[in-house]
Amino acid sequence: MSRFVIGYFYKEELNLYGDTGNVDILAWRAKERGFDVEVKVVGTGTELRAADMQELSVLFMGGGADSGQKKMYEDLINTKKKYVKDYILSGGVGLFICGSYQLLGKYYKSADGSLLEGLDIFDYYTQHFGHDKRRSTGNVVATINKTLLEDVCFKQNNRIGDTLVGFENHGGRTYLGKGLAPLAKVTLGFGNNGEDYTEGLYYKNTICSYLHGPILARNPHLADFLIARSTSTDKLKELDDTLIISAHTASKKLEQ
Numbered sequence: 241m242s243r244f245v246i247g248y249f250y251k252e253e254l255n256l257y258g259d260t261g262n263v264d265i266l267a268w269r270a271k272e273r274g275f276d277v278e279v280k281v282v283g284t285g286t287e288l289r290a291a292d293m294q295e296l297s298v299l300f301m302g303g304g305a306d307s308g309q310k311k312m313y314e315d316l317i318n319t320k321k322k323y324v325k326d327y328i329l330s331g332g333v334g335l336f337i338c339g340s341y342q343l344l345g346k347y348y349k350s351a352d353g354s355l356l357e358g359l360d361i362f363d364y365y366t367q368h369f370g371h372d373k374r375r376s377t378g379n380v381v382a383t384i385n386k387t388l389l390e391d392v393c394f395k396q397n398n399r400i401g402d403t404l405v406g407f408e409n410h411g412g413r414t415y416l417g418k419g420l421a422p423l424a425k426v427t428l429g430f431g432n433n434g435e436d437y438t439e440g441l442y443y444k445n446t447i448c449s450y451l452h453g454p455i456l457a458r459n460p461h462l463a464d465f466l467i468a469r470s471t472s473t474d475k476l477k478e479l480d481d482t483l484i485i486s487a488h489t490a491s492k493k494l495e496q
Contacts, residue, residue, distance in 0.1 A: 242471060244275035247296040249282045249320075249340075250304075253312040257409065259302030259337050261454035262463075266298060269460070270467050273477050284315040288323050297470040299327055303338025303410075303452065316343065317357065325361050333445040333470040337455065338410055341440065341448040342366040348412060362441065363417030377409045378496040380429030380451055382439045385421055388465075396475045397464040404439075405458050405491035406451030414450075416441065423449055428496055445469055458488045 248263050267277045280296070282288065293299075304312070316324070328334060328344070342348050345364040348356040351371060358365075382404045388394055389402055404424050413433035416422060422432065423440030431439035431450065440449035447462070449455055456463040460481050468476050 242275050243297070244270040244277045244467070244471060245295050245297045246277070246279045247282055247293075247299045248279055249299065249301045249324075250284070250312045250316070251281050252283065253309055254302040254304040254340055256302070256304045256339070257407075257452040257454075259452060259454050262302070262335060262337070262456045263300055265454070265456040265463055266300070266466065269463055269479065270471075272479055273467070273473075275467075275471065282320075284311055288320055290323065290326075293323050293327050293332070296327070297333065298466055299324070299332060299334040301334075301336050301340030303340060305339075309339070313343070313356070317359070321359050325359060328361055328443070328446050331444045333466055334447070335455075335466060336446070336448045337452065338408075338450050341450065342412055342414060344441075344448065345414065351411070362420060362443065364414055364420060364441070366412040366414045368412045371411075375409070375411050376413065376430035376434055376450070378407070378429055379491065379494045380404075380406050380408050380426060380431070380439065381492050381494075382424035382426045382429070382431065382451075384424050385442050387421065388423070388442050391465075393469050393474065394461070394465045397468050398461040399478070399481065400459070400461040400485060400488055403488070403492060404449075404451065404455070404462065405488055406449070406453040406455050408450045409452065410450055423447060428494075458484065458491055460484050460488075 345358045349367040351368040422438035
């Protein structure tokens with residue numbers, strides 16, 4: 241039986257909108273395919289080694305409130321930055337939602353003008369323009385990046401189509417640098433910044449998104465891509481996704 245190891249980084253600090261559901265969904269869908277699933281929680285007190293990262297099938301980090309993240313942030317910057325950066329740039333499979341997505345960029349500029357240094361893995365930044373500017377909140381429908389859609393691994397495990405659906409709630413607005421590809425283009429919602437219609441980031445095997453929900457609950461094609469790519473499985477056994485597909489379809493008809 242093949243192993244499927246999920247590295248759940250900062251479970252306590254980065255689970256503001258039920259993002260731990262993404263881990264539950266990955267674990268369940270992998271178990272249904274016969275994989276031996278293990279969830280390794282990596283927190284502020286966890287000492288990492290390069291060998292630990294090599295064991296991971298998928299690295300997951302969720303979103304959290306700006307307040308209360310100081311301890312987690314300091315641990316990430318001071319002790320785990322190198323491991324996360326090497327994992328991503330070497331093609332490791334990862335899913336990063338909202339707050340953790342923001343931390344992979346150059347910096348986060350808060351409403352009071354202060355700068356929070358990012359991991360600087362990618363050329364983008366996030367800025368909060370103050371509480372007078374409308375918060376990016378509501379339902380989202382987006383069209384998936386064509387490169388991802390045409391990826392053989394994605395295509396063979398896609399029974400949904402070319403859309404992603406979910407819910408966003410963020411004050412910061414992210415601006416991708418030149419050459420970076422978004423995960424999708426929004427047709428409903430704000431996405432990265434409410435200006436250029438981009439949503440999230442797609443790089444090698446890294447998926448970043450502002451979509452909560454959690455994102456994998458209504459987007460099984462994305463969950464199966466992460467599982468298939470990380471286990472080098474071209475075609476996963478089909479599951480009964482009747483209810484999930486219905487939820488996805490219904491979500492495309494929601495108002496913002």
